[in-house]
Each structure stands twice: as structure tokens, then as C-alpha cells.
Amino acid sequence: MPATTPETGPASDRTNTGPSRRRGLAAGVAAYVLWGATPGFWALVDQAGAVEILAHRLAWTLVLMALVCLLLGRLSALRGLGPRRWALIAVAAILIAVNWGVYIYAVLTERVIEVSLGYYINPLLSVLLGVMVLGERLRRMQWIALGVAVVAVLVVTLDYGRLPVIALVVASSFAVYGLLKKTVPLDSLNSLTAESMVLAPFAVAYLVWLQVTGAATFLVDGPLHSALLVAAGPVTALPLLLFGFAAQRIPLTVMGMLQYLAPTLQLLWAVLIAHEPMPVSRWIGFALVWLALAVFSIDAMRTARRAGAPTPDAATAARRQTESTVSRPDQL
Secondary structure, eight states, X not given: OOOEETTTEEHHHHHSXXXXXXXXXXXXXXXHHHHHHHHHXXXXXXXXXXXXXXXXXXXXXXXXXXXXXXXXXXXXXXXXXXXXXXXXXXXXHHHHHHHHHHHHHHHHTTOHHHHHHHHHHHHHHHHHHHHHHHOOOOOHHHHHHHHHHHHHHHHHHHHHTSOOHHHHHHXXXXXXXXXXXXXXXXXXXXXXXXXXXXXXXXXXXXXXHHHHHTOOOTTTSOHHHHHHHHTHHHHHHHHHHHHHHHHTTSOHHHHHHHTTHHHHHHHHIXXXXXXXXXXXXXXXXXXXXXXXXXXXXXXXXXXXXXXXXOOHHHHHHHHHHHHHXXXXXXXX
């Protein structure tokens, strides 16, 4: 029996046609371009500070996602979750909040280059976690890619004169987040909604405290600023909706290649717009990361070709794995 999804029916019906794949590819590119452009958005509300921005992002994301899930009839999936799964969701929510908070902080302190490095090495770190936690075995090319990535981090460390902490926190928080997502049977919409439900009460309490103490910028620094803070919800949700649409219609290997669009755009924004310093030694470190990702991606494509076309059930499983391991923003 073909796999189905709540949106439009059998998954195989949507992935076997050229127009469907083209629409999926367009949605995937749009999702990653939007995620790559988010430094420009967070820079627009920099007077609020990273913590206030994060709190608004959490609160307005819950409002929007709850509305979307309600309209699509998707909230029922949350009712049957037991205490253990809610505990895992809570841990995942904390990890994604750390990821978001560090990302916003990096934008406000002009350290987006480190963020882009973190999202470049995230897929490799996810593979390493699979070995350490799930007992997965790596192919030789994957080991080579990981080795090159380690050398790249060492080169960047020498360049900075310190560990690239932001890059490592961004990469590790999302890698562990992706690992946890494998244990909770929720799609991306319900997952983000559930995580927002865990975090939003704390975010709202913090925002109320800011308003009471007079430290808030919301409703104080002008209507445009307030509107932009509210827009943090759609900025978070829209790429996720596009990602979900794309992941159901194009192959896993294509999604895996598209994920590098976001950190590439972040890097370009940091260098060309924010004018963050990028000496030759740092370029060398990034070149090594790109080499590692090229080896990793070529190996993945060769393995996919040898495996042949998956069955509909296998394709659905692959899409679910993509949502938990491919860079997407609920992380950005």
C-alpha cells in the first residue's frame, strides 16, 4: 500500500511526475534560500537583543504553527503522546532553543561566518553521532570526509586562536536534535508545534517580565520593529512548510545537496554585506570543509545509485530521515 501523507494522498503519486518534482525542487530551493537569508532579518531587530528576539520567535512560532496544524487537522497527533515522548520533545526543544539563540547572537555580534561553518560541518557531525550512538558503520569515503573535516576545524581554530565555539555549538546542538527526532514519530509541522508548546510559556513569561520592568523593545521602539518581531513566527514557519512540501517530492540525495545553499548564503552575507574578516587562513579552513563535503556527497550519490530506486515505503522512510538530519530551520 503506497505511503500517504495528510496533505495530498499517496506519496508515490506526487514523486513520479515531472511537474511534481519541479515544484518540489523549487520549494526546496526557496526553503534553503530563505534560511540562508535569515541573518539579514535578525539584523533588522538587533536593538531587541538576542534573548528577547528568541523569546518572540518562540512565542509567535507557536501561535502560527498551532493555527496551521488546526486548519490542517494535524493537532490530533499530539494528543496520544505519552510522558516519555513529551520528555524527549522537551529535550529537543531545549536543543533547538540553544541552536536558535546562538544563531541570533552570532548575527547580532557579527560572527555569521562561524555559524555558516557550523551548518557546513553539521551533516558530518550527524554521521559521526550515528556511529557513536547508533552503532552505524561508515564507509571508507565517509571516514576520509570526517578526517578532512577534523583537519579543517583545526585550521580554523589556529586562525581564530581559539576553538570556533559558535560553529561547534550550532553543529552539535542540531546534530543531537536530529538524533532525538528519530525517536519521536512526528512530522515537521507537529514536531515544531510540540517543541514550541514546551518553550513558549517560558518565552511569554520572559516577555511579560520585560514589559513590566520597562526593558522590552516590543511596542516601544515603533510599530515597524514590533511588526518585525511578530514576523519571527512566519520567518520560522514558512521555510519549514516549503521544506516539508519539497521533501515529499524530490529524492533524499537532492535534498542533501540543497542543504548547502543555506550556509553558503550565510557566508556570502557575512563577507559581502556584514564585512566580517575572512583572511586567507580562514578560507583554507573552509576549503577543507568543502572538500570534505564533496567527498561525503559523492559517496552518498554513488551509494544511492548502487542501491537503485527505493520502494514507496522506503522512499517515505528516507524522507523522514531527511527531515531529522538534513539542515532545515527549525534550526535557522
